[in-house]
């Protein structure tokens with residue numbers, strides 16, 4: 001193999017640049033050229049390719065986001081559109097591709113593999129919503145951003161004897177909420193997998209108020225409730241002056257953490273090894289702290305684990321309220 005490509009697709013995540021760097025370093029070490037594709041599948045059909053080298057790899061490893069850019073291209077589901085990508089790759093002698101993104105991006109990678117271009121997917125998303133990987137690239141950095149933000153909100157809530165509703169990202173996966181709740185001892189949390197109703201949240205908030213608990217942190221996964229509306233209801237029910245904070249895109253940016261850099265780089269090395277072996281249609285995940293290469297189709301069909309029992313166990317820790 002003489003030349004491979006790398007692209008980032010779907011939502012950006014800290015650590016994507018480390019994955020790109022890993023692909024470049026691993027390929028260069030084997031005498032293989034690497035071409036970066038601008039803006040995901042959009043750049044692939046338009047031939048937006050640029051040669052990458054280890055000098056470039058060194059420059060990007062501490063940067064957030066993705067230096068290659070990302071885009072969504074729904075038309076990539078059509079074979080005629082994917083054919084343009086295959087034609088561009090062939091015209092540039094690019095034989096195989098590493099795709100860094102979420103499950104939608106893997107579908108694109110799988111379809112391209114079926115059309116003769118071996119592709120390997122890497123899990124790049126802050127949401128941690130790839131069932132077959134214990135962690136995804138970007139999750140740890142985002143989690144640390146969420147924790148830091150919650151603690152800043154806690155400072156002021158504690159000073160003023162208030163409550164805060166904090167909306168956290170996750171796109172249907174509540175891990176950012178659950179992990180952050182554990183890390184910050186948030187009193188009430190409602191992750192996507194085990195949602196609380198407005199009434200349940202208000203009822204619990206009332207109990208904390210009755211026990212003269214000084215400040216209250218209520219974490220909710222995005223796309224679940226209107227945080228401002230919820231804050232009003234909590235205030236009415238509990239008497240706490242309650243403020244809503246939507247953490248928003250601050251969670252997606254920032255310098256990648258050490259753990260995200262490590263996962264991204266090592267998964268990229270593994271992906272290049274698999275491409276050199278002539279494999280495609282695979283996705284690299286982390287399972288019991290080991291990198292594994294799994295077939296994309298089976299990965300996408302893996303059932304979601306039931307996290308409710310664990311979440312309930314953590315919630316019980318807040319049953320005894322202290323001031």
Ligand code: ATP
Nearest residue numbers: 010011072073074076077101102103104105107108
């Ligand atoms: P995130 O989890 O951040 O949303 P994602 O990779 O799941 O990341 P999507 O928007 O679902 O994000 O997918 C990214 C791109 O992958 C799409 O814009 C499209 O170009 C391609 N894609 C998605 N689904 C398919 C499919 N079924 N067939 C071919 N290509 C697809």
